[in-house]
Amino acid sequence: MTEVFKQVPLYRFLYFCNEVNLDRVVLDCGAGGEAPPLSLFSEFGYSTFGIEYDIKQVKRAAEFAKAKDQELNIMQGDMRKLPFGDQTISFVYSYNSVFHMTKAEVELSIAEMKRVLKPGGLLFVNFLTTRDFRCGQGVKVGVNQYEQFEDDLPVIHSYYEEGEPDPLFSDMDTLYKEDRVLERIYQGDKIRQGFVDYILQKN
């Protein structure tokens, strides 16, 4: 082994995926960046596909994949309209990504993830919660939805109350759900972040 991926909750998702008897095909929605976690799934023998909105992040992921000599198949695209057929993918995840949209767009994206997922397949998705230190900052664009800044660029962040995402998955089985508040050091400051992670199975 060569590296540990910082997207730690995806190790749990991989553990769950390994237990399911479906083709090892996985799709990441929001897949780009300098250390794409699809690389971890590739190491475990999965065929990987990724959708990433930001072309710069697509390029960063491509450099990583080239250095590791992996074919991760990360392409520019929009998770609100996934370029895959119904029920074609065994495993779908979106890590620290879907909440960079309004809640209406989040709903569209999750409907898309469920559409492409095979019956019996697994979905991982996580959300920011209202316990996050930044909830309430910036220009309000909806209920617990704000325009904030990330790396000096404006972005939407949607924050969810406890249990608020549950109805999005009322047609799925919840295998695992984790509501977590973490404190860590970020650029010299202690920050508090709130997330809720779901692992779901399609009926």
Add this chain to the structure above:
Amino acid sequence: MTEVFKQVPLYRFLYFCNEVNLDRVVLDCGAGGEAPPLSLFSEFGYSTFGIEYDIKQVKRAAEFAKAKDQELNIMQGDMRKLPFGDQTISFVYSYNSVFHMTKAEVELSIAEMKRVLKPGGLLFVNFLTTRDFRCGQGVKVGVNQYEQFEDDLPVIHSYYEEGEPDPLFSDMDTLYKEDRVLERIYQGDKIRQGFVDYILQKN
């Protein structure tokens, strides 16, 4: 890679350890069982040591290590009195283990972990919280301390209020702290568990 370890928070600890410039030597307090996570550290080139109170769990870990052809050095012992000198180990962790004792014994054990840790070294330890579904069940033996049953055997479980473990680490730097409530399926039932995880650095 061959397997994913179910002790997922230890991937984060490993990520932190890999960033510290100390000898790759790690000690697990409560190290036994059928899939000892020291195996993960061994895969990343760490010299490993483990202490385990239950001789049956020592044997299970030995079978695992033999099958993987790893030298994990897991021995029977008591984390309240660690058989290591002061400041001899770079990285120490105790995962889902220390809370199987009264709070007074937990305090002793953590003092021992801090004693053997090198300056600049890292400690991971986690606790059950009072948000766990079993808090309050069984025979009370102290404040949020109960005798309960695990695999039909009596065990102590100590549960901590929010922030209650913080003073145990007042002489260390908190690099990461995560308070989490998880829901999962266990033997056909949905259960709710509460944990708080710490990653700390010795001054």
